[in-house]
Amino acid sequence: MRSLARAFQKYTTELNRASNDPNIQLALARAVKSYRENTAAALKRFPHTVGLAEEVRAIKQSAVERMDDLVARAREAIEANHGRAYLARSAEEALNLVADIIGTGKIVVKGKSILGEELEIREYLLEKGNEVWETDLGEFLLQLRHERPMHIVSPSIHVPREQVAEVFTEFFGREIPPDIAAEVGAVREFMREKYFKAHFGLSGANVVAADCGALVIIENEGNARLCTAVPPVHIALVGIEKVVPTFQDAMKVAEVTWRYANYPVPGYVNIISGPSKTGDIEKVTTYGAHGPRELHVIFVDNGRSEMAADPLFKHGLYCLRCGGCMYECPVFQLTAGYFGYRYLGGIGAIWTAFVAGGLENAAPLIYTCLRCGRCVERCPVSIDVPSMIAELRRRIAALAY
Amino acid sequence: MKRYLIEVKKMALKLRGESSQYRLPPTVEVVRGNIIKYGNPLGLSGKEIAGWASDLNLPREGEVLLYTGGEYQLVPYIDGLVDMLTKVDQGSVGFSLMMGFRNLVDRVGVNPEKIVAGVLSGQRERYRNVSRQAAAVLQRMGLQICYLGEEELYSGALLYEYGFMDDLRRHARKLAGLIKGTGARTIICLSPHSAEVFKLIYPRIIEDFHYEVKTFTEALWDLCNSAPGRLVASFNGRVTVHDSCRMARELGITEEIREIFKRIKGVSLIEPEFNRRWTTCCGGPGKVLFPELAGKIAARRLDELMSTEADVVVTFCPYCLAALDKARREGQRSIEIQDIIEFMYRGMAE
Ligand code: SF4
Numbered sequence: 170m171r172s173l174a175r176a177f178q179k180y181t182t183e184l185n186r187a188s189n190d191p192n193i194q195l196a197l198a199r200a201v202k203s204y205r206e207n208t209a210a211a212l213k214r215f216p217h218t219v220g221l222a223e224e225v226r227a228i229k230q231s232a233v234e235r236m237d238d239l240v241a242r243a244r245e246a247i248e249a250n251h252g253r254a255y256l257a258r259s260a261e262e263a264l265n266l267v268a269d270i271i272g273t274g275k276i277v278v279k280g281k282s283i284l285g286e287e288l289e290i291r292e293y294l295l296e297k298g299n300e301v302w303e304t305d306l307g308e309f310l311l312q313l314r315h316e317r318p319m320h321i322v323s324p325s326i327h328v329p330r331e332q333v334a335e336v337f338t339e340f341f342g343r344e345i346p347p348d349i350a351a352e353v354g355a356v357r358e359f360m361r362e363k364y365f366k367a368h369f370g371l372s373g374a375n376v377v378a379a380d381c382g383a384l385v386i387i388e389n390e391g392n393a394r395l396c397t398a399v400p401p402v403h404i405a406l407v408g409i410e411k412v413v414p415t416f417q418d419a420m421k422v423a424e425v426t427w428r429y430a431n432y433p434v435p436g437y438v439n440i441i442s443g444p445s446k447t448g449d450i451e452k453v454t455t456y457g458a459h460g461p462r463e464l465h466v467i468f469v470d471n472g473r474s475e476m477a478a479d480p481l482f483k484h485g486l487y488c489l490r491c492g493g494c495m496y497e498c499p500v501f502q503l504t505a506g507y508f509g510y511r512y513l514g515g516i517g518a519i520w521t522a523f524v525a526g527g528l529e530n531a532a533p534l535i536y537t538c539l540r541c542g543r544c545v546e547r548c549p550v551s552i553d554v555p556s557m558i559a560e561l562r563r564r565i566a567a568l569a570y
Numbered sequence: 571m572k573r574y575l576i577e578v579k580k581m582a583l584k585l586r587g588e589s590s591q592y593r594l595p596p597t598v599e600v601v602r603g604n605i606i607k608y609g610n611p612l613g614l615s616g617k618e619i620a621g622w623a624s625d626l627n628l629p630r631e632g633e634v635l636l637y638t639g640g641e642y643q644l645v646p647y648i649d650g651l652v653d654m655l656t657k658v659d660q661g662s663v664g665f666s667l668m669m670g671f672r673n674l675v676d677r678v679g680v681n682p683e684k685i686v687a688g689v690l691s692g693q694r695e696r697y698r699n700v701s702r703q704a705a706a707v708l709q710r711m712g713l714q715i716c717y718l719g720e721e722e723l724y725s726g727a728l729l730y731e732y733g734f735m736d737d738l739r740r741h742a743r744k745l746a747g748l749i750k751g752t753g754a755r756t757i758i759c760l761s762p763h764s765a766e767v768f769k770l771i772y773p774r775i776i777e778d779f780h781y782e783v784k785t786f787t788e789a790l791w792d793l794c795n796s797a798p799g800r801l802v803a804s805f806n807g808r809v810t811v812h813d814s815c816r817m818a819r820e821l822g823i824t825e826e827i828r829e830i831f832k833r834i835k836g837v838s839l840i841e842p843e844f845n846r847r848w849t850t851c852c853g854g855p856g857k858v859l860f861p862e863l864a865g866k867i868a869a870r871r872l873d874e875l876m877s878t879e880a881d882v883v884v885t886f887c888p889y890c891l892a893a894l895d896k897a898r899r900e901g902q903r904s905i906e907i908q909d910i911i912e913f914m915y916r917g918m919a920e
């Protein structure tokens with residue numbers, strides 16, 4: 170017999186443990202402080218961002234209204250660019266598509282992707298007998314710690330440098346000091362070889378332009394660039410809510426995303442619309458020059474259409490995943506991603522209910538939200554999380570009694 | 571509506587397939603059960619709730635209804651109840667749907683009187699007095715008020731919060747009937763939570779619920795304006811404001827309190843870093859389900875408020891007052907935390 174009361178009890182114990190963990194508290198305090206300072210500075214330097222965010226909300230609103238059509242157009246554009254595009258209705262379908270392309274016994278390097286978390290793609294590919302490496306530094310660390318991400322932009326936000334040193338010392342089999350530069354150096358050295366040996370590069374995308382099929386990937390480390398450019402085949406997994414009508418819309422979404430994710434400008438913005446090609450010899454177009462010779466883009470629905478069909482919850486699809494709301498959430502500030510399932514924080518509770526985890530896994534999160542509304546103030550697209558939380562509570566109560 | 575029902579049914583099928591018991595934690599059950607059975611979240615009697623007004627002879631009918639919803643009177647008991655319930659096995663069969671505060675003794679062997687006794691009488695007095703002081707301040711400023719007395723029911727805000735809409739509808743009908751009986755056209759709510767449900771929810775679920783709903787702070791500000799010079803508070807020192815989430819973000823009320831302070835001689839208002847719509851939550855809404863976490867959130871908010879180096883933190887919500895004051899006591903912090911009602915009354919009494 171499963172009961173929500175029991176689920177709550179277990180979850181509450183974890184939440185309390187997280188809020189008592191000095192490492193989590195230290196790391197979060199540092200992160201929240203920098204986030205606030207960086208964002209304030211970035212918005213001051215680029216004050217047009219606030220107005221642009223309003224424009225982006227309108228773009229997302231109309232894009233979600235015609236999501237199916239935009240996905241179809243994006244697929245056509247990608248195919249026209251000599252890439253392959255697919256639509257997976259469920260998580261299972263998405264995993265099968267990836268497995269069909271990758272097979273077994275391969276090396277896969279993976280960039281950060283929340284959709285990857287939703288699908289538990291790493292675990293799945295490992296089970297299929299592949300070697301899979303997270304290349305985002307934070308995610309690599311979590312892979313070694315067998316933990317799930319604790320923030321959507323900064324997944325290992327809860328681990329301070331001292332603990333990172335311990336993990337790396339054990340994994341690399343040599344002393345790595347608690348010095349951030351040394352820690353980064355060790356991973357860089359290890360990962361280089363993996364990029365060049367890998368058969369497949371796996372990534373997500375922040376936004377996709379339907380008109381030209383361009384995937385936009387925002388990053389800072391350069392790992393996504395290597396993942397998507399070095400291995401001979403690139404597979405991108407994209408939620409269907411990520412598609413906007415035009416390339417210019419996509420750029421606006423990207424700029425607002427990185428600014429609210431606390432960057433004046435990110436280290437790299439990758440735009441990928443097809444496999445690598447050259448026409449340099451006798452003007453004959455040949456695929457697979459320096460970069461991948463194949464690009465596979467898998468659009469994933471997995472509950473998103475259901476959200477889009479609901480007049481209230483469709484707003485949840487506007488989320489850009491900038492992560493700003495989490496830094497400003499009083500519960501998240503104490504518990505990190507323990508206030509979450511695959512998706513985190515208040516907005517994560519909504520995504521958990523519809524997309525990754527179902528209402529039962531979402532219920533404790535839904536009741537954890539204070540409905541204080543601070544996230545709405547921070548959110549570039551003003552997603553009204555408290556109203557959606559109230560509605561989900563109504564649905565849970567309607568089921569329970 | 572139809573689509574919504576289909577969604578709910580679909581989700582229900584998904585869940586019922588895997589789960590035979592889909593109950594919420596017992597603390598939520600108790601609160602719900604008490605509201606249904608006794609009319610308020612802790613099952614306190616009307617006498618206990620309305621005791622503050624017993625000798626004031628407030629009329630039952632009038633133009634302006636002072637609505638306490640029992641909230642200030644109830645808050646000191648919440649910590650005791652939550653404390654006790656979190657110690658009891660959450661899966662215990664004793665926690666049935668309709669279990670009320672007063673039934674606990676039979677079901678799980680916990681004596682509710684102990685909780686009542688466990689709350690320091692000073693605390694009890696203080697919160698009971700807030701309602702009394704509210705009436706006194708309004709009357710002193712020339713307002714005629716009526717009050718529902720022992721019949722007054724809680725607004726049902728927690729039923730709304732926890733998602734029990736059918737229960738809220740039934741409860742709201744009873745309360746709306748009582749309010750109608752007063753003949754009032756204006757309702758002054760001491761708590762922003764009741765103001766929120768009266769303003770935003772009741773008109774959606776009750777036919778004919780058309781009142782001018784004001785929070786105490788708004789009422790105070792209106793009185794200041796209609797009769798300038800009648801502001802009676804006096805205080806010398808630094809004051810900082812803790813904006814309640816409901817008040818600042820849900821109801822959009824942030825400036826009235828600041829305008830009031832501008833009119834009080836001797837007050838220098840210092841804003842905390844996070845103020846108005848950027849206010850941070852006191853953790854109060856999480857208290858029933860996640861008391862430990864709520865306590866930590868309150869302590870953090872108190873730190874933010876204390877960094878203003880003000881002499882007094884002024885709040886205007888019973889849950890904020892209780893949460894921040896608990897954090898102050900437990901952290902042995904040397905700052906005073908007062909509700910705007912207490913603050914105004916203090917000036918008046920001096
Ligand atoms: S809900 Fe808003 S603030 Fe939070 S991650 Fe999404 S876009 Fe960013």
